[in-house]
Amino acid sequence: MASSVELEALIRQFSGAPRPAVDGLSLAVEAGEVVSLVGPSGCGKSTTLRMIAGLERPDSGAIRIGGKDVVALPPQARDVAMVFQGFALYPHMTARQIMEFPLKMRKVPAAERERAVRDAAELLNITPLLERVPAELSGGEQQRVAMGRAIVRQPQVFLFDEPLSNLDAALRSELRVELKKLLSRLEATALYVTHDQVEAMTLSDRICVLNRGRLEQIDSPRHIYEAPSSMFVARFFGSPPMNLLDVTQQGGVGRAGSVQVPLPPRAAAELTLGFRPEHVRLAIDAGESEALKGTARVSAVEPLGAETHLELDLEGQLFRAKTSGFEAPNVGTTIGFVVRAEELRWFDRKTGLTL
Ligand SMILES: Nc1ncnc2c1ncn2[C@@H]1O[C@H](COP(=O)(O)OP(=O)(O)OP(=O)(O)O)[C@@H](O)[C@H]1O
Ligand SMILES: [Mg+2]
Incomplete structure (x- = not known):
């Protein structure tokens, strides 16, 4: 289920920008590994995830998922699930409908859809909330529905772009712990963008520090902390x-x-x-x-x-x-x-x- 992700000399230059947003980034994430991407605002974190998801096309370089070059593939064909910051849930759908939607699109039979939603809801502790619409859910509950929508598909790779950033501190730390358990239970490959160093330290097998679109250091959280490669x-x-x-x-x-x-x-x-x-x-x-x-x-x-x-x-x-x-x-x-x-x-x- 989990796949490796390899980026090789990835470049994305937006027109008119003085330098590439992503500037020759190479990175190998093993199957089942959780890697955080951190760095100052504008260093190319979201652009990197969007290129892996297929929402943005690199100017040059390779992206391989499970060893297969995906640069020419549309997002639907890449088997990745992305959870954004400030994800938008369909306001008129219930949590159940939102979560099963990606499976419906793929014409998964109803019984199988129901089982997938049930399992994901249980994992995320939202079973009692499945018949509610987003307006009837708290921010943290909505966040979990958005995650549920991503995990029902059992994608090869999860891409998280600051998924906890619009929550209050208490909920955030609660969901951080839940997410860690979830990722280890799913044995999922995940790339996790965050501004929160605590999330990066606690959730990741390795942390990748970006600076102006380039790799500054990639290492275990402990090494990053104890032996930083640069000031x-x-x-x-x-x-x-x-x-x-x-x-x-x-x-x-x-x-x-x-x-x-x-x-x-x-x-x-x-x-x-x-x-x-x-x-x-x-x-x-x-x-x-x-x-x-x-x-x-x-x-x-x-x-x-x-x-x-x-x-x-x-x-x-x-x-x-x-x-x-x-x-x-x-x-x-x-x-x-x-x-x-x-x-x-x-x-x-x-x-x-x-x-
Ligand atoms: N569609 C676009 N067109 C032009 N420039 C863009 C576009 N998207 C991003 N950029 C620029 O590329 C750079 C990297 O943006 P990106 O969104 O990847 O940063 P980020 O690391 O995710 O930052 P943040 O932490 O603020 O979310 C920025 O300078 C940004 O202004
Ligand atoms: Mg961003």
């Missing part, structure tokens, strides 16, 4: 994101402000040091592997409940630290901080790439 990716994940400090070099010694830091094994003319806010410790106990150790002024404190975010000022360079609960020093005080050597990441500031 772009480092800034994209984490809340707050990875701290990035300019480091100057003189006589084999690195310095962030006046704080000394051992230089990385690989050289670059201009260095940027990265470390995550949760790896900044404020309690100073002399550990051997502590590579960054200094003092900074507390310039802001944001208590969030479970944790508190601090903004620290290191001689003009700002960075963030996290403390647990409401524990925090006062704004304006100067405090000591340390980061262990294994938590430091180095980037070439000119290229933005990791060293």
Whole structure:
């Protein structure tokens, strides 16, 4: 049922645009794999999905589903189901009719249609809602009907374009968990576009970070978080994101402000040091592997409940630290901080790439 999806050197240049919306994208998604596409607004996520669905034609490059080139095939012949952001449900149809519609179009016999709708409804927890029209459903329920419409067909590939983005935070996190279970039960191949890094981290086997139509990094969520391949990716994940400090070099010694830091094994003319806010410790106990150790002024404190975010000022360079609960020093005080050597990441500031 699940199929692989391969994109090879895919290019889509809209007329009049200064650069291609999708610019030489290559990507191989295995059968049964869930891959998120993330990146800033306008980086080509929706255009990529639309090309896979057959709603947009690439200028060049190949798209293979289950090993078969589909570029010349119309959307109906591709066996993919797409769930859009702000999907439109037919207002006069019941949830049942909406879900069975794609099967009717394919002339699937009534008994089989009924069984498919029943199974999907059960999976999505909407069995009691099947005879209602969209106006009688909440946003989250409508969203599940839209998903039901996609899954009754048992497509080879699911394409989700920010399917949870118009829901409130509580419903969103509830549906996120449901969707994860659903995708694993269906053993489906899915490409999932989202702006929500939590969705990307939790739902995907791999995350694909796009930047201006190009692939910036594709990796497991853990690798993306722990070993970003560029400053772009480092800034994209984490809340707050990875701290990035300019480091100057003189006589084999690195310095962030006046704080000394051992230089990385690989050289670059201009260095940027990265470390995550949760790896900044404020309690100073002399550990051997502590590579960054200094003092900074507390310039802001944001208590969030479970944790508190601090903004620290290191001689003009700002960075963030996290403390647990409401524990925090006062704004304006100067405090000591340390980061262990294994938590430091180095980037070439000119290229933005990791060293
Ligand atoms: N039909 C179109 N005609 C011209 N330009 C388009 C068209 N569709 C998209 N674009 C442009 O292509 C680029 C990529 O758009 P796309 O919709 O793929 O971005 P996205 O990554 O999905 O962004 P968002 O996160 O805001 O949804 C943008 O610069 C957009 O303006
Ligand atoms: Mg989009």
